[in-house]
Amino acid sequence: WCPEWLEYVKESEGIPEITADHQKLLDFLQDYYRKNGIAPMVRILSKNTGFKLKEIYELFPSGPGKGACKMAGLPKPTGCV
Helix, strand or coil, X not given: CCHHHHHHHHHHXXXXXXXXXXXXXXXXXXXXXXXXXXXXXXXXXXXXXXCCHHHHHHHCCCCHHHHHHHHHCCCCCCCCC
């Protein structure tokens, strides 16, 4: 993962600009993955970042599993289409 990846992928995910809120979620996803070897469940993501599920979907329209994990450079979570 590198900042260039984020710039490359954000347009395809329908995100015009990466905000501090986007970055907070991406940093949490990457940190959680480094520690646990898997992406967190949405409930864990929401609880630990303070974002409601609706807010996460507003930030990442294709969802936390598909869009946010892709942008964080993580493999697609199990059960994600």
